[in-house]
Amino acid sequence: MLVSISWPFPGVCAYFQNLEGIGLSKHITLKQNMQLTIPKDAVVVFGGYSEPYKELIPNISNRKGVLFTSSSGEVGLTPNMVEVTFLEKTLELLDRKIIDFVLFSDPNMAEVFDRDDTYWIPCPIAPKLVKYDGNVEKTDGISLFCPAKPSKNIYGNLLAVKLIQEKRSIKLHTNLRGCEKLIKMLGIDAEIHDWLPTEHYHKLLSSMGVNLAVEWCGSYFNYNVVEAALLGVPSVVNAVADFYPLDETTVKNPDDPTEIADKINYALDHPELGDIARDTILKLAEKHNAKVKEVLDEI
Numbered sequence: 001m002l003v004s005i006s007w008p009f010p011g012v013c014a015y016f017q018n019l020e021g022i023g024l025s026k027h028i029t030l031k032q033n034m035q036l037t038i039p040k041d042a043v044v045v046f047g048g049y050s051e052p053y054k055e056l057i058p059n060i061s062n063r064k065g066v067l068f069t070s071s072s073g074e075v076g077l078t079p080n081m082v083e084v085t086f087l088e089k090t091l092e093l094l095d096r097k098i099i100d101f102v103l104f105s106d107p108n109m110a111e112v113f114d115r116d117d118t119y120w121i122p123c124p125i126a127p128k129l130v131k132y133d134g135n136v137e138k139t140d141g142i143s144l145f146c147p148a149k150p151s152k153n154i155y156g157n158l159l160a161v162k163l164i165q166e167k168r169s170i171k172l173h174t175n176l177r178g179c180e181k182l183i184k185m186l187g188i189d190a191e192i193h194d195w196l197p198t199e200h201y202h203k204l205l206s207s208m209g210v211n212l213a214v215e216w217c218g219s220y221f222n223y224n225v226v227e228a229a230l231l232g233v234p235s236v237v238n239a240v241a242d243f244y245p246l247d248e249t250t251v252k253n254p255d256d257p258t259e260i261a262d263k264i265n266y267a268l269d270h271p272e273l274g275d276i277a278r279d280t281i282l283k284l285a286e287k288h289n290a291k292v293k294e295v296l297d298e299i
Contacts, residue, residue, distance in 0.1 A: 021126025073217020
C-alpha cells in the first residue's frame with residue numbers, strides 16, 4: 001500500500017490525484033495542525049520538499065521517500081532558485097538515511113541524479129478523472145490556464161493571442177487575474193475566471209477550439225495539456241513537451257509570438273487534431289501507468 005502526502009501544491013497534487021485515480025495510492029492533503037494516521041505497512045511518498053517535512057518525516061517509521069516533479073528549467077526559474085535549495089535538502093535527507101528513496105518524474109533529472117536509491121517514475125494518467133463528451137459544442141475560444149510563474153511564458157502567449165484576434169473573432173479564457181491590466185493594455189478580448197470546480201473547468205475546457213501552453217523551458221509533463229487532450233481539445237505546446245503527439249501544434253521557439261500564433265491558427269483550422277490527441281494520450285496512459293506500477297513495486 002502506498003500513501004502520498006503533500007501540501008496543496010498544484011503540480012504534486014495533480015500527480016497524486018492521478019496516482020490515486022489509477023488505484024495505486026491513497027492521497028492525504030496536509031492541513032495545519034493535522035494529525036496523520038498511516039498504516040504501519042504503507043510506503044509513504046511526500047510530494048516536493050517543504051520545511052515542515054523536516055519535523056514530520058523523522059516521526060514516521062514507515063519506508064518513505066520524496067517525489068520531485070520539477071524539470072531543471074523550472075528549478076532554475078523559481079524565485080531565488082528556491083527549488084535548488086529544496087532539491088539539495090531532499091538529497092541531504094537521502095544521504096543521511098532519513099528517507100529511503102527519491103522519485104523524479106522528469107527523466108532528465110533522474111538521469112543526472114541517478115543512484116541506487118533514486119528512480120524515474122513517469123506521470124500517471126487517470127482518464128476516468130476527466131469526463132469526455134464527444135458531442136460538446138465547440139466555441140470560438142482559446143484557453144490559457146496556468147499559474148503566474150516565469151516559466152509559463154505568459155507575455156509571449158498573450159502576444160500570440162493578440163495577433164490571432166487581429167484576424168479572427170475569438171475569445172481568450174484564462175485564470176490569470178493578476179495579468180488583467182496587461183490583458184487590457186494589449187486589447188485582448190478575454191474572460192478571466194476565478195477558481196472553478198473541476199467539473200465546471202472541464203466543461204469550459206472541452207468547449208475550447210484550442211488550449212495554449214507554450215512555456216519557456218517547460219515542464220517535462222503538463223496535466224493541463226493532458227486534460228485538454230482527454231477532452232478532445234488540441235494544445236499548442238513548446239518542444240520540451242515531447243510526450244505530446246502533435247508536431248503540427250508544437251512550437252520550436254517559445255520566444256516567437258508569430259510562430260505561436262501560426263500554431264494556434266493551424267489547430268483552429270484542423271479540429272480533428274483533438275481526436276488524435278485524445279487517442280494518443282489514452283495510449284500513453286497505458287504505457288505510463290504500467291511503468292509507474294513497476295517502480296512502485298520495486299520501492
